[in-house]
Amino acid sequence: MRKYDKSIELYKKAVNLIPGGVNSPVRAFKSVGQTPIFVKRSAGSKVYDEDDNEYIDYICSWGPLILGHNYPSVIEEVRKAIELGSSYGLPTKKEVELAKLICECIPSIEKVRLTTSGTEAAMAAVRLARAYTKKNKIVKFEGCYHGHSDSLLVKAGSGLLTFDILDSNGITEATTKDTIVLPYNDIFALEECFKKYENQISCVIIEPIAANMGLILPNIDFLNRLREITQQNNSLLIFDEVISGFRVGISGASGYYNIKPDLTILGKIIGGGYPIGAFGGKNEIMKLISPEGSVYHAGTLSGNPVSVSAGLATIKTLKENDSIYKTLEKNTKYIVDALTKIIKENNLKNVQINYIGSLFTIYFTSEKIENLNNTKSCDTKKFGEFFKFCLDNGIVIPPSQFEALFLSYAHTEIDIEKTIDIFGKFLLM
Numbered sequence: 001m002r003k004y005d006k007s008i009e010l011y012k013k014a015v016n017l018i019p020g021g022v023n024s025p026v027r028a029f030k031s032v033g034q035t036p037i038f039v040k041r042s043a044g045s046k047v048y049d050e051d052d053n054e055y056i057d058y059i060c061s062w063g064p065l066i067l068g069h070n071y072p073s074v075i076e077e078v079r080k081a082i083e084l085g086s087s088y089g090l091p092t093k094k095e096v097e098l099a100k101l102i103c104e105c106i107p108s109i110e111k112v113r114l115t116t117s118g119t120e121a122a123m124a125a126v127r128l129a130r131a132y133t134k135k136n137k138i139v140k141f142e143g144c145y146h147g148h149s150d151s152l153l154v155k156a157g158s159g160l161l162t163f164d165i166l167d168s169n170g171i172t173e174a175t176t177k178d179t180i181v182l183p184y185n186d187i188f189a190l191e192e193c194f195k196k197y198e199n200q201i202s203c204v205i206i207e208p209i210a211a212n213m214g215l216i217l218p219n220i221d222f223l224n225r226l227r228e229i230t231q232q233n234n235s236l237l238i239f240d241e242v243i244s245g246f247r248v249g250i251s252g253a254s255g256y257y258n259i260k261p262d263l264t265i266l267g268k269i270i271g272g273g274y275p276i277g278a279f280g281g282k283n284e285i286m287k288l289i290s291p292e293g294s295v296y297h298a299g300t301l302s303g304n305p306v307s308v309s310a311g312l313a314t315i316k317t318l319k320e321n322d323s324i325y326k327t328l329e330k331n332t333k334y335i336v337d338a339l340t341k342i343i344k345e346n347n348l349k350n351v352q353i354n355y356i357g358s359l360f361t362i363y364f365t366s367e368k369i370e371n372l373n374n375t376k377s378c379d380t381k382k383f384g385e386f387f388k389f390c391l392d393n394g395i396v397i398p399p400s401q402f403e404a405l406f407l408s409y410a411h412t413e414i415d416i417e418k419t420i421d422i423f424g425k426f427l428l429m
């Protein structure tokens with residue numbers, strides 16, 4: 001039996017010092033009825049906790065670590081960067097290189113501004129859209145998460161969904177009255193909304209691949225209609241690709257589905273495990289950002305040299321080896337196919353799997369999951385048991401039914417076979 005004594009001890013201390021004992025809510029393991037494991041170190045596909053338990057990691061820092069923990073070329077660049085200084089508050093050559101690389105990979109981005117987190121990037125992108133269109137309302141979708149800025153925290157996914165608090169406290173009605181929330185994948189609701197709020201909608205912000213209510217794939221007709229209707233109404237389309245960017249391919253979801261948004265939000269992978277975010281798009285829009293224009297955005301650590309170096313090394317590695325995405329896709333499909341076979345052969349009715357690229361979610365329900373409403377049917381108690389079973393068998397998955405599992409390039413064949421074995425055993429229990 002695995003022991004978690006040191007983690008439990010740390011957690012007891014932590015709850016007296018940090019709200020919930022953690023610095024981001026889902027980490028508390030609350031929704032799976034556990035207390036958190038405290039991580040001591042990581043390498044490749046594994047994390048190790050304070051009790052020296054080893055786990056195959058399917059959290060991968062919630063997405064940034066597509067190459068796995070401490071990928072050699074990433075550490076090397078980070079090491080070089082830290083020797084040269086921590087932060088200057090002045091521009092660097094590497095920022096220009098990263099901007100160039102992002103613009104080359106994602107054709108709809110002509111200019112890009114770096115931030116310290118995805119939250120800030122989403123907040124700034126919405127501000128920019130309002131300034132550019134001179135309209136106030138924004139449209140978002142139920143269960144999509146765009147960070148924790150006030151106007152975007154309405155019916156958001158991620159931790160809010162996990163804890164069943166769809167709207168955060170502490171946000172005024174005045175802030176949220178201009179945020180319209182629609183169901184994901186619903187063309188009819190989208191069209192009705194544009195009729196009702198004609199000439200008032202500055203932008204529609206969406207995760208083109210929704211990965212914060214578990215993984216939910218977009219209906220292609222819905223995405224295309226979204227592009228069309230925003231164009232017809234002079235509203236901006238903002239793709240929040242903080243997870244999907246550089247995850248489903250080098251040009252993200254916009255490349256995958258061949259749809260060009262007006263603005264794109266990035267984060268996670270572009271920092272290679274270090275704090276970062278970015279927003280970019282057409283020059284005509286981006287030139288409104290200060291000091292070129294009058295929309296303010298700033299950051300003491302924006303474009304931090306260590307983050308930028310890790311991001312550059314990560315993106316370069318992905319760009320130079322197209323076998324990486326192929327391997328990730330092949331391995332993910334292999335896991336999903338093996339589990340699907342078990343589900344079919346044993347006529348299991350209450351399991352659904354959504355997947356794309358190197359992301360997947362196992363939902364404990366008989367309902368097909370295409371929007372937030374469908375997720376209500378999930379057996380979260382069963383998920384909690386699944387989580388615990390995985391943990392006790394050396395696999396750590398996101399501690400919530402409503403998150404995606406992340407595969408990395410470091411996951412080995414042995415990891416994958418063990419994963420199928422453990423997941424399969426649980427499904428048949």
Ligand SMILES: *Cc1c(COP(=O)(O)O)cnc(C)c1O
Pocket residue numbers: 116117118119120122145146147148207212240241242243267268276277
């Ligand atoms: C993680 C995430 C964010 C927020 O990024 P932070 O760096 O955590 O602020 C925004 N949008 C999406 C889609 C995300 O997954």
